[in-house]
Structures are given as structure tokens and as C-alpha cells.
Amino acid sequence: MSQMICRILPEVELKKGSNIMVYGPTFSGKSIFVRSLFRDLTSEGYGGIYVLTRDSAESLIEWLGEYYDPKKIKIIDCVTKSMLGNARDTDSIKRETVMDLTGISAKISKFFEEFWRSGVRDIVLVFDSLSTILMYMNLQTVFRFLHILTGRVKMTGAVAFYIVEEGMHDEKTIVTLKQLFSGMIEFKEENGKKYVRFVSPFKKTEWSEIAVEENAVVVV
């Protein structure tokens, strides 16, 4: 598992088939954390699938810079197609719309198959973010979608991270979603400082203070 997660959450072992919610307020470092994790894991040989609902594929590719390798990194861009109806797919970038959960699900499944058939068994999936989907679709619909997706992640032995914005959803939504995940990486901000911890039914770590840089999250 990524060196970054070993440094930030040293007591946490993310097993194959884990579905992890990444939860915290806006600008607390969630996205940078997940992107850095994704970059590290794909550099270590993982196949990566990144679902974007807030940024375009091109912006992620720019952020990844030299680490972007279309053979190892597959992107599902749920932003561009709504704006430019004729945006074309490539082998490694598929465009969907944020409300087309069937399309997103089918594309993720196709990428899993491609990795599987090419002998890649370690796969990381990032869903950035679920909050956008929840703005358009009701909780029940999103729950059904996640029920299938988290099941597939378990079956393939992948590791998946799903970003959820704190403060955007009611308590019922968060409690409902939590049922689907094996654990949660939680972020908070207090007195101008940022913290992270891991929570699961079996483990709860102490809050660790972090600093969020442009391209990484580091322990203070």
C-alpha cells in the first residue's frame, strides 16, 4: 500500500476489497490526499480508475503530470460530456454524465475487465465525489448504485475511495452511506489546523495533524 498512507495512517492496513469513504469539510485536503494516494499506487504498479464528477479528465491528467500513463490510469469524466455533447471517448478516457449511473457503472466494469485480462490484479478506484451525484439523484438511487459498485470492488479485490463532502448532506444520508463502506478516512479542521484519522468498526486511530501541499498531504 502507498507510502503516503503508511506515513499518515501508519496503523491502518487497507485490505483488498476495501471500500473506504473519505469524509470531511471542503478544503480539508480530501481530494489532494486521494489524488496523491492514487498517484502513488499507480506508480507502484496498481491499475487505476478515477471517476471525476467535478473536474475534467484533462485537469486530472495535468495534475498527475509525468505520472500519467494511459495504460495504467483510466478516467471516467462525468463533467465534459454535459458541457460539450460531442466529447469523444478514448481507450483510457470515457465521458459520461453525472446522472447516468448505468453508464458510469458499465464503464467502471469495462475498465476492471481490461485490467483483469491484462494480468493486473491490484486495482485502485477513486470516486471524486459522491456528493455531486447526491445533488442530482436521491439517496435511494445512489445507494442502489453503490450497492452494486462496492460489491464489484469486493469481488475483484480492488481498493476504492469515495469522497463525500461534510456539511452537504443530512445525517441520515451519511449514516445510510456508511453501511456500504468498510471504513472511513475522516478529515477535520480545528483552529486553523487540519487533521485526519481512520475509523472502521474494528479500528479508530487518533487524529493526526497534517499539512496540505499542492501535490501531497504530509504529517506535521
Next chain:
Amino acid sequence: MKVVTGIPVLDDMVGEIPEGKVLTYWIDPEVEGNVFAMQTLFTNLEKGCRCAYLTLTLSPDVVVSEFEEFGWDVNSYDGFELVDLYSPYVGMPSSCSLNADPTDREAVNSLIRRVIRECDLVVIPISSMIDVCGEEVSDLLPEWCDIARDSGTRLILSFVSWPYPKNVKKSISDISNAIVKVGGVHHRVILGYYYGLIKVDWKNIKSKAILFKLVRPGGVRAYIPKILVTGPYNAGKSTFVHAVSMRAISVDRLGTTVALDHGHLEYRGFSIDLFGTPGQERFDPILKMLGKEALGVILVVDSTKPETFPRAKQMLEEVAHFGLPYVVAANKQDLPGALPPEEIRKRMFLPEEVPVIPVSAVKGEGVYEVIDALLELLTGSWQVSEDEFEIPA
């Protein structure tokens, strides 16, 4: 006007869709199955039918571009009507004259009733309607079916079978005159896609499953699955392929396979191509090449020669790279000294879940049991008879 599904093989099975009938594409959530309804619509649009397509999760522009991806220029036909329930939902002005806010039940009901009365064929993405409008929308279906029956309109429902409550699934099943399941061949990942007729009330036919690929442009294309038959030199692969196939051919030199065995089999509603690989190590690149396209593997071993098992394991590792399910055919069980399947499992360190089937390819014994075991591994629920279809009674 003769209205058909436009789907290969399916048209041969169901023929013309009679007036007033409801055909449902019942789609696995991880499968790109909405193309089936699109293909049905475009096929009939080309014939001069007036066809309507409802959209809730895609903007009208995106819908048209999705049709175009498959080479279907719907906008060039006067008979095409796009019913936009998306733009009002996301607060955008609609470019379509037929539009309504999907949260306004009365407005939606009134618009859809009108469209059903005026068109020859209407595509309704019913699962998207449930997702956006709520499960209660399925209560409107019987009324829409009545109108379709009275006006002779064919309704095509595109239903993605997310884990909805049983009563929702049952209501959709009950109002459908025909159901075509569009599913995935599940292993750890989905290795392929198939469709099969679950029920049809206007014809008495035997169902079968057809594997398909999506071609852009082109749409749904049926294809035949490849099964790889591999194993060490002289294990009996060619004999196995010939024993199980309706027609088979081998490329031999001095009695041993040097290129390929190829056999074709029509079995349990499936068309299957078997590819046998040579057993010698120098031909291993062929194994790799075929493994990329195959759906499953049959490993043939000579039960009387345990000294060949390490080579068999090595060949298995070559194809295991592709993550394919496999079955071991313990061949030559008719010969003295043949090890029983459980002994072979032990000596080859095979996991319990891997079927090891006793076979005598020369006598044709056990060969179909091998195919059955592999189909079972590949398909699980990949049966398309109505009694095995997961709709609650």
C-alpha cells in the same frame, strides 16, 4: 408496418412485434444495455415508423450524439421525437417541443400518454424514471400499456435491474409481453455480455443466449465465445475437441497438433468455438494469444502420467494471467493406472472449487460434463429459462 427489434438473432426468434405489445430489455446494472432500445428504435425509424425516445439522465444533445456514435443519425428522420424530461429537471431550457418536469407527475403522465397515442413505437427508460421520479411512477405503467394497446403502439421499456424492491420488479415483469435479458458473464470481473429471451407471449419458442459486443458504429453484434482447450503434449486435447464438437479440424504434423485444433459446438442454447493449443513449450506464444480473447479454459491432463502435471500447472499459470475460469478434464480414465480425479487434484494442488472431471475422450465419456462444469462456472445465473429468471413470484 412490420416492427422488429433490430437485434441480431432476436428478430429470428420473436419475429414481428405485434401492435400494442410491451417489450422490455431487462439489463444488468454493469452492462451497457441501453443500446438495445436505441437499436430497436433506429431500425424502425429507418422503416418509416414514428418513434419517440424519452430522456431523463442525458441532455437531448447527448442523446443524439450517443445515437450518432453507433452511426444512427436520428435527426435526419422526420419520424424521430425526443421527449425531454432532463432539461426541466436540471433547470435548463429545453430544445425539444416535447418536454416536462419529471417531478411533476401529472405533466409527465399527460405528456407520455399523448406520445404513446401519436407514435408507432415509444422507448421509455423506466429505471431512470424510477430513479428520478420515484418508485410510484411504476403505478402509471398499466395505464400506459392500455393506451398502447388501444392505439396499436409498441412500448419498449429499458429497465436496468438495480436492486429495486421486489414489487417494482414484479410490476414491470407483469406488464411486459416479452422480456429480453441483457446480462454479463460474471467471474471476478465481467468477462463478456449476453442477451436472451426470457418470455414472449406471441410466439412459442425455445430460448437461447447470445453473446454480444458493442460496435461503434454498428451497435449490438452477436459473437461466438471462445473456449481454450490446453494441456501437456499427448494429453488428448485434439481427441477431446473432436469428441465434443459437431465439426472439428486439426492442424497436425506426424499425428501431433502443431498449430490449432478448432471445433464448433451448439450446446444448451450456446454456440461455442473450441480452440485447442499444441502442448509443446515452443508453441506457448499461441496460448498467450488465444488467452486474451477466450472466456474460459479446459485443461486436459493425462491421468496415467503424473509426471506431466508440472507442465500442466505451468500451462495453467500462463492462462491464469488472463483471470479466466478453468476446468480440469482428467483424461484417459479408461486406461489402467489412471489416477482418480481427487488424486489429480491433490497432486496438482488444485483448489476445491476447481472442477476435476473424469473423462475418456476416446470413448466420448465425460466430455459434455466438462463443458457443463465450465458453463456453470462462467455463467452462474446465465440461464435464460423463465423459471430461473430472478423475478419474484
